[in-house]
Amino acid sequence: MAVPEGLIIRRLEPRRDWADFAALNYATFRASIPADETTPEDEFRRHHAWLLAQFAPQDTRRNTVWVAELAGQYAGHCWVGTQTDFFTRRVDPWIFDLSVAPAFRRRGIATALHAAVLAQARAEGAAFLGLQVMAHNEAAAALYARLGYSPRGVSMKLPLDSGRQP
Numbered sequence: 001m002a003v004p005e006g007l008i009i010r011r012l013e014p015r016r017d018w019a020d021f022a023a024l025n026y027a028t029f030r031a032s033i034p035a036d037e038t039t040p041e042d043e044f045r046r047h048h049a050w051l052l053a054q055f056a057p058q059d060t061r062r063n064t065v066w067v068a069e070l071a072g073q074y075a076g077h078c079w080v081g082t083q084t085d086f087f088t089r090r091v092d093p094w095i096f097d098l099s100v101a102p103a104f105r106r107r108g109i110a111t112a113l114h115a116a117v118l119a120q121a122r123a124e125g126a127a128f129l130g131l132q133v134m135a136h137n138e139a140a141a142a143l144y145a146r147l148g149y150s151p152r153g154v155s156m157k158l159p160l161d162s163g164r165q166p
Contacts, residue, residue, distance in 0.1 A: 003109075003111075006070060007068060007075075008068070010069065012057070012058060017077075018058065021074075022052065024076065029097070030048075032134045055081065057081075062081055062082075063079060064081075064117075064120060066078045068104070070104060075101055075104040075109050076110065077098075078110075078113040078117050080094065080095055080121075081096055090127075092128045093120075093126050093130070098110055100113075110143060130152075135155075
């Protein structure tokens with residue numbers, strides 16, 4: 001898919017971008033909750049504020065946020081931090097959020113954001129780039145498969161109130 005003409009990929013400018021970043025990140029994270037685990041809106045708003053304070057996407061010592069801008073509008077972002085591998089203790093770059101605003105989807109913007117992240121990870125000598133996608137987010141899983149990702153593990157849950165006995 002061709003990159004839209006005029007697409008700009010740049011680093012987050014907190015004063016300029018924070019409201020758009022926070023709103024899109026909120027919407028993405030909210031949609032990531034499986035329907036059977038939904039939480040009340042006010043509770044999730046408090047949790048999201050805590051996540052942003054705790055993980056500080058605007059802190060350039062810990063994170064990089066790439067912003068996609070098209071025709072002067074905030075079209076999406078890719079927030080990259082690090083994750084420590086549970087088994088090897090290797091610290092890898094990790095995509096915490098790759099989001100494109102609904103009005104800008106299916107135009108190659110996610111792929112362009114991902115290319116910026118790949119270039120950064122390679123320039124820093126990273127061996128791997130990781131991310132997590134929720135099982136119910138089939139569109140995102142398909143995008144990541146097209147970008148070359150493959151499953152490394154499977155996260156599973158057993159609902160304890162289901163009445164089923166293991």
